[in-house]
Each structure stands twice: as structure tokens, then as C-alpha cells.
Amino acid sequence: MIGSSLTPLACGTSNVASQVKPNAPTANEAMGGADLSCKQGSYAEPLVIDLSADKRVDLESQMNAGVAIVRYDCNEIRVLKDCNLAGKYAFAGVSMKEQVISLQNEDELRANLPFSSGSVGAELETGSQLDLALIMIGKRSTAAKVARPVLEGSQCGEATHFVRAATVGAFAMKTGTKGRVAAAVELFGAGTSGQSSAQEKRANKDGDIGSCKTSKPSSDAPPDQCQSAIRVELVPIAQELPTAKKDGEKKDEAAKKDAKPIENPCGAEGFVMVGGKCSRADSGAPHLCDPKDSDDCKAQCDKGDMGSCHNYAEAVFSNFCNDPSKKQVCDETNGAENDRREAEAVGYWRQACDKGDIADACDQIGNYLLTGFKLVKADKPTALAALDKGCQLGKADSCYLLGDSYLKGDEGLKKDTMKGLGLTDRACKLGDQYSCQKLGEYYFKGEYRSKDPARGYEFLGQFCAQGEWETCQELGEHLLGIFDRYDAKMTGVNPVKEVPRANELGRELLDRACSKGKRDDACARLGHVYYVEQKWEMARKYLPTGCKGDGDTCLRMADMELNGKGGPKDKASAVEYWIASVDDKFVAQAAEALEKGDGLPRNTERAAELYGKLCNSENKPACANAKRLDKKVWLDAIAEDCSREDEWSCRELMTADKSRHRTEIDKLCGGASEFGCKELKKLDGAAAKKMVEANCSKERADKSDDDKESCKMLESMF
Structure with a gap:
């Protein structure tokens, strides 16, 4: 279950003030005005606590049946019942998070509770605010990556997003006095105390705060009274299918390639995340920065927004020397400024993880402190603790890396198969x-x-x-x-x-x-x-296509064509499959058949070309055949092999064409090839020495350690 519909609490009081209390608030009663302008095709995390009962049922049904596909435009979310994709959602508990936010004006109401309509209630114009208490204990997530080509159904043309995850827990909302900060327990208990006041309205709520406190990150399911959908993560549908990761990439990519800043989850233009709610960007309050604006990220971090601390760390760690405007200082300091900034980034990640419980920051600390780098020493105990915290906070990459380390006994951890599998399973459940x-x-x-x-x-x-x-x-x-x-x-x-x-x-x-x-x-x-x-x-249906990347497949097709298996015999087609196999034995066999016209039209020009491709120090008979049929093809073949430092081919080329041989040797030595410079020294010692000195002078200026070693090696020849 995602959650139930919103239902006003009963009120047992009967005094005069209770008779004039406004009804329990919904966005239908508290909202109105012009539609919000939506950032098209952007990621968003809207609250869904004010969805109507029928829309909640639709959302729950689609998430139970497969991946939920929706149309979202900041003002409305519509579940597309006839746009389908197989998949499933799994629950994973996280460390319980309690949040109270206050919506103080019409803009904030529309930006944070966008899925209802109606007129603005007078209460927010007379010193009132709408208080929301959110208790979050876990997520239902899917591991699907959704692309348009695999969607099926009549409504898929309308689709904009899919639901990657739903944060679940409990919530309560009530109107209160503007400027007064209410506690979550107070909001969940509102309307049941028997008190009566014009500023103490009845509240809508779903779930029980006591029930939520029984949940743990290791829980396999949410408690019965703590499973309402609070927020949904809406991811834009990709136009093309994703490329799957290959085995062995994940562990490195979690640290080096998959690191990402925290994007603004507010879908509406002009709004940013401020203390858990979407507010106008010009409000002046600390807010989640735009990851592309590192100066603002630093400023917002200094004001106390921990998500911005993570984003600033990402910016200074990843982008400093990649910024063309910083190239001069990077070159002048030989990368030292970049090293300093990497160390600075670690400090900001620590701050975001320790003070702000930012899961992404904990993940980064864990990844980088496992191995350390330049100015930051490895610290495996701290790294593993950070990964554990990131995992408990719901970061799948942290769970995977920790689990993989337990499975293999890596990173100083004692091998523990059960714990490793449990953490890998948790990463899967987190999507x-x-x-x-x-x-x-x-x-x-x-x-x-x-x-x-x-x-x-x-x-x-x-x-x-x-x-x-x-x-x-x-x-x-x-x-x-x-x-x-x-x-x-x-x-x-x-x-x-x-x-x-x-x-x-x-x-x-x-x-x-x-x-x-x-x-x-x-x-x-x-x-x-x-x-x-x-x-x-x-077999004929599949093998020709498979031949594009597999020599054995080509040879099987050649066998079928040659022997008439599943069709008439066709020697010419068999020869083409021999060539496509790039197997030296069968390519030579094809060249011989073409030269002799054995079972197919004679073609000595193509035969010479094939012999030339086979010509190298390992296949001298092919070289002899190429030379016999077409000397130019043979010369081109041995020149190409000489350029790849094939000693036999270089000797053959020197005998056949001294000028061309010298050209190839000059190219090799000019490219700092030890083989090439030794060969040039035999031909012209002075020219070789001059070329080595010129190369090393340039390479020293480049300050490359590898180039310096290359220079030492080359200079030792003279």
C-alpha cells in the first residue's frame, strides 16, 4: 500500500468557537490563482499528500502492476493507466526523518501542493499559515530506466515522467498562526485535544507518528499506520534506451563517474528548495543552489544549506582544472591548486554528511577515503562508517560498495557473505x-x-x-x-x-x-x-548477423554455404564468410580460391589485397604471394608493418625501397620510438641524435614523468 485518502479528523467539541472554525484544509480550499510555469523535461520531487483519493488509488494500482508512467506539468499529475512497462517496486527502510514545514503564502501553496485547485482561502491573508508535518521512514523504488521505445499503450504519447520512487511515511496538516513553529507531534495530535480557538483548526492527517517510530532501516515493509506516499521522484522519460554497465565497472563508477550534484527538486520555474519546501528563489533564505553556480553553492553552504555544501564540493573537486578559465593557474602550479581544491572538497563533504545527513556526501566521503589521494590520506574506518551512514540514509551506491566489500573481504573487512548479500539486496530495493x-x-x-x-x-x-x-x-x-x-x-x-x-x-x-x-x-x-x-x-536466420562480431559464427555460415546446409551450395558466399572471419588460415584459403578461380570467378586483384593484409613477419608466405601478384600492394603492406615496428618488414622495405624505408624510420623516431631511433642511428647517427634532442626538449617542457623517462632512455643511446 502507498497510503489512503485524506480524511478530516472528527471533532468532539461543541462550544461556540468550534462552530466558526474553518473546515480542515485541503489545497482545494487554500489555493488558487494562475498556473505555475513548469521546467519542461526536468526531474522533480513533488509532495503528493494532497492528491485526491481516486488519484492515490490510481497511483497505487499502477505501482503494484508495473512501472507507473505519468503526465506531469507542475500543476497536475495524471497517472496514465494505458501506458505500460513491466517492472516492480520494492520497499527499503531508511533512518526516520521528521520534518515540519510551513506554507505561508499563495505561491508556496501552489508550488508545494500543486495537484489541487480552488480559490485561495481567507485564512492565509489574516495571519495564518498551513503547517505540514512529514514523517519519512522509507522508499518504494524501482530499478527501471525508462525509455520511450519500450512503452506500450494508447496513452504513451502523453507520457512525460515515470515514478522512480515514492517516499513513504505519515503526514499531518493544519492551519496555524503565522510565525509560530509547531512540533510534529502537535500537528499529528491536532483536533483531538478538545480545545477551541480560531487559530486551532481541525487537521487532515494520514498515519500515526507512534507507528512510524517502530520502523527501522532494516525493515522489509512499512508499519501499517506509516505507509502513505509523501513525495514521489519523477524522472523524465528518456528518448533512447540506456547503455547497460559492464561487470566490474560499478565499484569504480560509484566513486569516479557516477558522482552527481543534487538537482533542484522543485519542478516550478523560479522556485528553489528552502528547508524542505519550494520557495521563491529571491526569498533570501538559505536554499539548495544551482550546481552550475559554484559561487552561490559556497554562499548557500556558508548560510547553512548542507545540500549546497555537497554541490560545492562536487564543483571544486570535479571541475576546477576542467574550466578553461582556470587553465593558466592549473598549468602554473602543475596541478597543485587542483590537489588543494580536492582536499577542500572532502572537508565540505564531511560537513554535509556529518551535519546535514546528506546521503550523497556520505557516499563520496566513503569512496574517496577508502584509497585517499594526494593531499588526503586514506582512512578506511572513517570511509566505511560514512558508507554505512549513506546506506542507512538510502544511498544505493553506498550499500552496494559496502556489500561488495563484505562479499569479497575487501577494504579491511572480514568476509561476511550474509551481510554482503543483505546490503546488495538493499541497494537493489533502493533502485x-x-x-x-x-x-x-x-x-x-x-x-x-x-x-x-x-x-x-x-x-x-x-x-x-x-x-x-x-x-x-x-x-x-x-x-x-x-x-x-x-x-x-x-x-x-x-x-x-x-x-x-x-x-x-x-x-x-x-x-x-x-x-x-x-x-x-x-x-x-x-x-x-x-x-x-x-x-x-x-541457423541461417541468425548466423549472418552474428558474423559481424564473431569469427566462429562466420566460419559456421561458410560451412553451411559450402556444403549446402539449409540452402544451395554457394562457394562464392562461403569465401566471403571466410574473409569476414578474419581467421588467417581461412582468409589465406579465400585468397587462394580467388587467385585460382576455384568454384568462383577469378579475381587476382582481390587475392593480392588479401595476401597483403596477411603480410607480416609471422606470415612470410602471404608476403611472397602479395609480391608475386602486385608489388605495390606488397610494398604498402610491409611499409605499414614497418610503421608498427615490425623488424622483418622494415628490413624487407629497406631492400625494396630505401627512400620509403627512411621515411617510415624518421616517423618512428620522431614519435619517440626506441626501435625507430635505433634504426635511424644505424642509417644516420647525427640525424638520430638531433631528433632525440629535439623530442626531449619538447617533452621536458610538457613536464610529463613518462616523457622524462622516455628522454632518459633515448639519450642513453648516445
Whole structure:
């Protein structure tokens, strides 16, 4: 459950003042005026506590059925019931956060409670404010990355965003006296005390603060009275499908590539996040800065906005020497200024993590202090504590890195499989796609846990529908029992028994990755399956496409063409597949067939070209054939190999064309090639010495340690 509809609390008092109290506030009663101007195609985190009952039901239903696709324009959120994408949301608890915000004018009402309409109530014009108490104990998140090509349904043309996550907990709202700060417990208890006053209005609420306090970050589900949707994370729908990460990249990318500033979650133009609410940017209060404005980030951090501290750290760490205007100072200090600023960034991340509970900052501290850099020493205990805090606050990358370290016994941690799997599972529940994929692989392989292909299929199946074609291919291979089994090209499939219809499903998924995902290796794998089974027509459907990236696939197609398997014999086509295989043996075989006209039209020009491509010190017979058929092709071939420091080819070139040989050797030495300079020294010692001195003079000016070592090596030759 996401939550229930808003319901006014009953009021048992009967005195005179109670008879003139305004009704419990909704945005319908407190809002009005012109629509907000929305930042088109931007990320947003709107409050949804004032959604109507039917819209809450729609949102909950879509999140239970798959990935919720919506149309959002700052003034309205509309769940698109007939725009579908397979997927699921999982709950992960976080450290409980309690927040009280006060909406003091019409602008703030519209910016923070944008999904209702009506006229502005008089209460906000007579010294009142709308107080909101928010208790947040977890998130329901999806690991989906949504792109338009995989959406299905009649309403998908209207789609702008998908719901990546819903923060859940409890909330209460009531009108109160402007300037008076109410406590959360007071707002949750409002309307039940029996007191009566024109400034003590009845309140709307959903959930119970006591129930929320029983939740823990390790909880698998929210308490019954603490599961209302508070905010939703709305992510713009991508126009193109994402590129999946490769195995082994995640741990480094979490620190070096995936680090991102905190973007403004207010969807309306001219509004910024101020103390948990969207307010006008010109209000003067400390606010979350624009990550592109490092000066404002520094100013807002100094005023106390911890999100801005994180953004400032990101700016000074990542961008200083990448800024063209800072190039001179970076060059003059040989990077020392950049090192100083990196150390400065760590200080701001510490501040944001320790004082502001900014999960992204904790994650950065953890990542960088594991290894340290230049002016900042490694501090693994502090790093691991920061990662643990980031994970508890809901940062999936922190959970993954910590979990992976426990699984492998890295970073000074004692290997703990159960703890590592638990943290990886938490990262998955927090919406990290890579972690979900790794869990699926662990189940299929029996890595870190007992094998359970059915659970592996449960984890990985959703990503195929979302257009993650690499995962789709791997899942198909797992189901057919050919994942990481290259001998399957000879022995065939061994479908897993734990998944019904695994044989058919595996083939369907490989076909989808091949045809829709345009993955040549998926075509190759499926083609090999049918080749081994001698289902020639099906093999012919997939092997030609797979040949683009796999030599063995080309050779199997050559075999089928040569021997008439699934079609007429075609020697010319077989020769083309031999050439496409880039296997030296079969390319030479193709060249010989073309030279002799064996079963196909004779073509000595192309034969010479192929011999030339094979010509090098390892294939002297091909060089001899190229020279026999076309001397120019042969000269070009040995010149190219000489340029790659092939000693035999250089000797052949010197014998055949001394001028061209000298040209290639000059190029090599001019490029600081030790081989090239030694060869030039044999030909012209003075020229070689002059070139080495010129190279080293330039390289020393570049202040590269590698170039300095290169100079020492080259100068030692004279």
C-alpha cells in the first residue's frame, strides 16, 4: 500500500468557537490563482499528500502492476493507466526523518501542493499559515530506466515522467498562526485535544507518528499506520534506451563517474528548495543552489544549506582544472591548486554528511577515503562508517560498495557473505539496477549462495521488458544453460529445470536481444544453438548477423554455404564468410580460391589485397604471394608493418625501397620510438641524435614523468 485518502479528523467539541472554525484544509480550499510555469523535461520531487483519493488509488494500482508512467506539468499529475512497462517496486527502510514545514503564502501553496485547485482561502491573508508535518521512514523504488521505445499503450504519447520512487511515511496538516513553529507531534495530535480557538483548526492527517517510530532501516515493509506516499521522484522519460554497465565497472563508477550534484527538486520555474519546501528563489533564505553556480553553492553552504555544501564540493573537486578559465593557474602550479581544491572538497563533504545527513556526501566521503589521494590520506574506518551512514540514509551506491566489500573481504573487512548479500539486496530495493542484476546472477551461478534459477529469473526478467538488451541476452543464456559456456557451440543447450518453459523462454529472449536490441552476439549465440541442433533454416536466420562480431559464427555460415546446409551450395558466399572471419588460415584459403578461380570467378586483384593484409613477419608466405601478384600492394603492406615496428618488414622495405624505408624510420623516431631511433642511428647517427634532442626538449617542457623517462632512455643511446 502507498497510503489512503485524506480524511478530516472528527471533532468532539461543541462550544461556540468550534462552530466558526474553518473546515480542515485541503489545497482545494487554500489555493488558487494562475498556473505555475513548469521546467519542461526536468526531474522533480513533488509532495503528493494532497492528491485526491481516486488519484492515490490510481497511483497505487499502477505501482503494484508495473512501472507507473505519468503526465506531469507542475500543476497536475495524471497517472496514465494505458501506458505500460513491466517492472516492480520494492520497499527499503531508511533512518526516520521528521520534518515540519510551513506554507505561508499563495505561491508556496501552489508550488508545494500543486495537484489541487480552488480559490485561495481567507485564512492565509489574516495571519495564518498551513503547517505540514512529514514523517519519512522509507522508499518504494524501482530499478527501471525508462525509455520511450519500450512503452506500450494508447496513452504513451502523453507520457512525460515515470515514478522512480515514492517516499513513504505519515503526514499531518493544519492551519496555524503565522510565525509560530509547531512540533510534529502537535500537528499529528491536532483536533483531538478538545480545545477551541480560531487559530486551532481541525487537521487532515494520514498515519500515526507512534507507528512510524517502530520502523527501522532494516525493515522489509512499512508499519501499517506509516505507509502513505509523501513525495514521489519523477524522472523524465528518456528518448533512447540506456547503455547497460559492464561487470566490474560499478565499484569504480560509484566513486569516479557516477558522482552527481543534487538537482533542484522543485519542478516550478523560479522556485528553489528552502528547508524542505519550494520557495521563491529571491526569498533570501538559505536554499539548495544551482550546481552550475559554484559561487552561490559556497554562499548557500556558508548560510547553512548542507545540500549546497555537497554541490560545492562536487564543483571544486570535479571541475576546477576542467574550466578553461582556470587553465593558466592549473598549468602554473602543475596541478597543485587542483590537489588543494580536492582536499577542500572532502572537508565540505564531511560537513554535509556529518551535519546535514546528506546521503550523497556520505557516499563520496566513503569512496574517496577508502584509497585517499594526494593531499588526503586514506582512512578506511572513517570511509566505511560514512558508507554505512549513506546506506542507512538510502544511498544505493553506498550499500552496494559496502556489500561488495563484505562479499569479497575487501577494504579491511572480514568476509561476511550474509551481510554482503543483505546490503546488495538493499541497494537493489533502493533502485540500483546493477545490484539487482548482480543478485540475479548470483542466484543463477550459485555464487555466494545456493543456486536458485527461479529467483534469478525473478530478478532479471523485468529488465528485458525495459529494453536492457545485454541483460536480456544473459538471461536467455542462463535459461538455456549456455552462459559462460563457449563449448556450447559444440555441445548444445542444457535448459534449467527450475524455470517452466526455460528452453522456449531462453530462445525468445535471445531472439528479442538480437532483433530488437540489435546485439550481434545474441544473434550469434542463438544461431550456434540451432547449428548444433542441425536446424539449418533457423541457423541461417541468425548466423549472418552474428558474423559481424564473431569469427566462429562466420566460419559456421561458410560451412553451411559450402556444403549446402539449409540452402544451395554457394562457394562464392562461403569465401566471403571466410574473409569476414578474419581467421588467417581461412582468409589465406579465400585468397587462394580467388587467385585460382576455384568454384568462383577469378579475381587476382582481390587475392593480392588479401595476401597483403596477411603480410607480416609471422606470415612470410602471404608476403611472397602479395609480391608475386602486385608489388605495390606488397610494398604498402610491409611499409605499414614497418610503421608498427615490425623488424622483418622494415628490413624487407629497406631492400625494396630505401627512400620509403627512411621515411617510415624518421616517423618512428620522431614519435619517440626506441626501435625507430635505433634504426635511424644505424642509417644516420647525427640525424638520430638531433631528433632525440629535439623530442626531449619538447617533452621536458610538457613536464610529463613518462616523457622524462622516455628522454632518459633515448639519450642513453648516445
